[in-house]
Amino acid sequence: MSKPTFVYVTYIRTTPDRLWAALTDPKTVERFWFGMTVECEFETGSSWALKFKDGRTADTGEILEAIPPKRLVIHWRNEFKPELKAAGFTRCTMEIELADYYPDFGGRAVKLTITHEANADTGAPMIDAVSGGWPKVVANLKSLLETGDIAFA
Amino acid sequence: MDLVFKALADASRRDLLDRLRADNGQTLNQLCAGLSGMSRQAVSKHLAILEEANLIATVKRGREKLHYLNPVPIHEIAERWIGKFERTRLDALSDLKKALESSDE
Missing domain, CATH: 1.10.10.10 (Winged helix-like DNA-binding domain superfamily/Winged helix DNA-binding domain)
Structure with a gap:
């Protein structure tokens, strides 16, 4: 893995425990991830799968690190598009920190940083594919935790 | 913001x-x-x-x-102002589709 291909940061008015619960609870994931469901025990070494509403498998992988409520690292590969599957495994890291500063209106918040790294030689198609979706997923997650509703349906 | x-x-x-x-x-x-x-x-x-x-x-x-x-804060801005108009437009399109398809009968 070379340097991260993208880094997304959002500040959410919530607690690290609630954010961790949202990221690891299949019912909550389904709400902010456009109906995708996640199958995983969220322990280091667990297998991980992201599925479409109709049950088809979108992505699979393994949890490389699970330190609740701080750090989740997923070894992540696409399964449904041959050209993306060929791009190989990527590494997605989600980090949760308490921040003293909240860009919208100050005060304490939780900072969520998502980085996605891919193989420098072959990973470009996969990173292109996921980079467009992440900001909407993250905006939905923030909206769900702060207001109880999603932003994008 | x-x-x-x-x-x-x-x-x-x-x-x-x-x-x-x-x-x-x-x-x-x-x-x-x-x-x-x-x-x-x-x-x-x-x-x-x-x-x-x-x-x-x-x-x-x-x-x-x-x-x-x-780009996350820019998406939050889009969600606040643009998202609302997108929904209205989609509703209008869906009404138009219904109207056109029913007039075929």
Whole structure:
């Protein structure tokens, strides 16, 4: 893995425990991830799968690190598009920190940083594919935790 | 949100975001090399304003600090104003489709 291909940061008015619960609870994931469901025990070494509403498998992988409520690292590969599957495994890291500063209106918040790294030689198609979706997923997650509703349906 | 609009209200800062959009994860040195008209201090100051607005995220790699374009606050703006209009337009389109399809009968 070379340097991260993208880094997304959002500040959410919530607690690290609630954010961790949202990221690891299949019912909550389904709400902010456009109906995708996640199958995983969220322990280091667990297998991980992201599925479409109709049950088809979108992505699979393994949890490389699970330190609740701080750090989740997923070894992540696409399964449904041959050209993306060929791009190989990527590494997605989600980090949760308490921040003293909240860009919208100050005060304490939780900072969520998502980085996605891919193989420098072959990973470009996969990173292109996921980079467009992440900001909407993250905006939905923030909206769900702060207001109880999603932003994008 | 004020911070985002203030940060975007400057052409040099928008230029820096464009540079990261073209090549994400640059160091201060790399960003300065592409900008002949701006001092290192000025670039550094602009980057600090962009980071404060959460429009760029930074990652430390060894002694280097890499800068990444962070589009999440811009999506939050889209969600607040544009999303609403998109929904209205989709509703209007769906009504039009219903009306046209029913008139065929």
